[in-house]
Amino acid sequence: MRKVFVAGNWKMNLDSAGSRALANGLCQKLADRDLSGTIDMAVCPPFVYLPIVAEALQSGPIALGAQDVYFEPDGAFTGEISVNMLRDVGCRYVIVGHSERRHVLGETDEQINRKLRAVLAGGLKPILCIGELLGEREDGRTEAVIERHLRKGLADVAPAEMERVTVAYEPVWAIGTGRTASPEQAQEAHRFARGILQEMFGPATAQRIRIQYGGSVKPANAAELIRQPDVDGALVGGASLKVNDFWGILDAAAQAG
Numbered sequence: 001m002r003k004v005f006v007a008g009n010w011k012m013n014l015d016s017a018g019s020r021a022l023a024n025g026l027c028q029k030l031a032d033r034d035l036s037g038t039i040d041m042a043v044c045p046p047f048v049y050l051p052i053v054a055e056a057l058q059s060g061p062i063a064l065g066a067q068d069v070y071f072e073p074d075g076a077f078t079g080e081i082s083v084n085m086l087r088d089v090g091c092r093y094v095i096v097g098h099s100e101r102r103h104v105l106g107e108t109d110e111q112i113n114r115k116l117r118a119v120l121a122g123g124l125k126p127i128l129c130i131g132e133l134l135g136e137r138e139d140g141r142t143e144a145v146i147e148r149h150l151r152k153g154l155a156d157v158a159p160a161e162m163e164r165v166t167v168a169y170e171p172v173w174a175i176g177t178g179r180t181a182s183p184e185q186a187q188e189a190h191r192f193a194r195g196i197l198q199e200m201f202g203p204a205t206a207q208r209i210r211i212q213y214g215g216s217v218k219p220a221n222a223a224e225l226i227r228q229p230d231v232d233g234a235l236v237g238g239a240s241l242k243v244n245d246f247w248g249i250l251d252a253a254a255q256a257g
Contacts (some may be wrong), residue, residue: 021057
């Protein structure tokens with residue numbers, strides 16, 4: 001049985017008390033039923049709550065992740081956060097290239113690539129987000145967007161480094177909209193992405209890379225999505241903000257993986 005990977009992206013939500021309560025609630029669930037033998041788990045709170053959540057998680061099975069990073073190691077970059085800072089507060093994962101950073105905040109493929117390579121150089125594990133807008137899907141450009149995001153986002157990354165990279169396919173039209181790609185649509189996109197990864201890094205490496213699905217994942221649809229042969233987990237947004245909802249997804253992933 002493959003070991004899938006589920007990560008919660010809390011985005012710009014909760015406060016310090018809510019972040020601590022959510023982390024504690026998940027830990028309590030895992031104390032009653034440890035899923036770490038079947039799935040890998042992470043949560044990605046806002047920067048300011050990373051130490052609070054790290055303390056709540058302690059040395060348990062849920063890893064700490066960050067929602068973004070800057071590619072320079074230090075210097076006069078007011079407001080930015082470096083890989084070294086994230087590692088210092090206990091992060092193991094870093095999301096790069098999330099659609100909201102691409103399409104709301106204007107990040108380019110080149111910037112995302114620099115961030116991803118900085119994460120790898122700093123010893124952490126990047127989660128590279130890829131995926132198309134609704135108009136791009138309607139115009140039949142889904143595969144072209146996936147290929148561009150992968151080739152540019154992973155430029156100059158060595159095959160050996162890909163052991164630490166997770167790819168998250170998130171169709172932008174399905175994020176926070178209540179619309180979800182059907183299991184067949186998700187599998188089609190994931191299969192295509194894996195084919196590009198095979199061209200870039202070889203078949204053995206491509207098979208080992210975990211490709212998460214992100215886009216309105218809920219307890220009710222998680223199992224069916226993760227049962228698809230090329231869907232290796234989920235990057236969860238809104239449903240990761242409530243203990244029971246996120247636990248339902250973790251439980252479904254553990255059974256479907």
